[in-house]
Amino acid sequence: MTDSALDLENGRVELGHGGGGRAMARLVDELFRAHLDNPFLAEGNDFGAFDVPGGRMVMSTDGHVIQPLFFPGGDIGSLAVHGTINDVSMAGARPLYLALGLVLEEGLPLRDLAAVVESVGRAARAAGVPVVTGDTKVVERGKADGLYITTTGVGLVPPGVEVGGANARPGDAVVLSGPIGEHGVAVLSRREGLGFESDVVSDSAPLHGLVSRMVEAVPELRCLRDPTRGGVAAALNEIAQQSGVGMLLRESAIPVRAPVRGACELLGLDPLHVANEGRLVAVCPPGRVDALLATMQTHPLGRDAVRIGEMVHDDHGFVELETAYGGRHLVDWLSGEALPRIC
């Protein structure tokens, strides 16, 4: 079977597809080169080659083990593209190129693999960030869960931009690009055994266009973070810890759409702990926050951008939330395992 053309209708991934021989060459040609078609991959080397101008470069890598593979608003393929584009963008950088590493489980239907690879291609083309190199491994039945994808991206930081988690200072404004929790709730709504349904769609999206406008309008931007695993709570705690500064948020300012709020109540989750894949938090000097919000609101992915709080003096780097009734409580990291394999 491995010597004939791929049977995308009824075929399945076999161990031979990862063996470095003829079957693998066929998988690469008929699936990867076909769907990811670009001049870099067409060269057929084990590397992608490209010219870069000198400057500040960033590199980021992200494994994707999401379950289920397909969910409302995306799939593991589009997510793997968006996730890494976003990690590179959080440096204030312009993402340039992606590398794609797949671990496939023997027995995975080839039509599922084809759907995922097609989705990778579509997302990469839409974002203008090509996959220039890749690798495929196959493990035995029961040694993976369909497939895992590790994407790595490189990008260039525009001159003058210095974004990093350690740059926040007391008085800085904290901004959120839109309503939270939609990716996590969308994925959980397709998990078996959780006993809840929902029409929520993942917010999965590439944020580099939005970030590009932000750093152009406000080059003084201090921090950017995409609140994925661990949610907004983790992203803000990381910034506070790295910068050695506290943070005070207004609960009423944090946008959570009604279906997400309802699902979180049902599941016993705090929306602040639920993963997002198309949102960002930003910290900027207080005098620049109006300009930043105005710019963000001109972009479809920043239309609902709001100021949610500010950085405050606090050597412990605590993140606190002021409730609608004037009380305060700590916004802690998620400590347990409430949401495994959400991305």
Place this chain on the structure above:
Amino acid sequence: MTDSALDLENGRVELGHGGGGRAMARLVDELFRAHLDNPFLAEGNDFGAFDVPGGRMVMSTDGHVIQPLFFPGGDIGSLAVHGTINDVSMAGARPLYLALGLVLEEGLPLRDLAAVVESVGRAARAAGVPVVTGDTKVVERGKADGLYITTTGVGLVPPGVEVGGANARPGDAVVLSGPIGEHGVAVLSRREGLGFESDVVSDSAPLHGLVSRMVEAVPELRCLRDPTRGGVAAALNEIAQQSGVGMLLRESAIPVRAPVRGACELLGLDPLHVANEGRLVAVCPPGRVDALLATMQTHPLGRDAVRIGEMVHDDHGFVELETAYGGRHLVDWLSGEALPRIC
């Protein structure tokens, strides 16, 4: 348990270690930052940032699913570093930085994880190629096999160097850097159920130092390839196919050490199909092969470098082997699944 320090003696990977919360932050701090310690990781961002001069850059990614995790001459950690350094080097490039993506199975002993991460750190330091960013995901028990590692590397191609699989021409010489099959045999010797023992040690090694000397001495070098999965047979067939040129090899010139030859006979394998992780094949103009061999032999990893054949006119791009008795046969790709999870 997840809120206390890591128990590296008796602890195991838990789902919470991948949840983006406090347990994950602890894993990153106590294990990854500790063993991979460098200023890039210390910044604590989701990306690594570095300055590059302008020029031709390459990027390569490689998943590692080897089983067992520890084998004579290395482990999945050192292999993941060497494998990606080598892929970048095969562009004639100088590897600069690595990204490390891990998928961990719930229940993996933390001491095994620590041993692997320590090995990654050791190999990266020895090679002078730091891990500047990383990512960890955890999947449920039975959804991985201990751990999988995807490493991605970037590097710069020295000006004037143009190495690629499509550059071979009729008359060019084909060179091999040393004896073949040692990685594959070393790994198989530790597989249960194969019923054979062996003292063979993997050749796993970073080839960038050797390559650097080669491209400096012979900038006209046409192709480089590391014969990993699929062995020398696959690497040479890839070059022949990409270049649209045939290849004629002399069987007697291809070095295979006695214990490897013996193990291959026992297992019914052709050494040409067995994976290597510290060898390379090179193609260069015939007038430069003596200079190339002389340079390679000055490096510990090229001490046994030999010319094994030459490129010949052949529109089919066939690779042929001339036996000791003057007969010829085709060197084909491995078509089946003889050697799953060898890297």
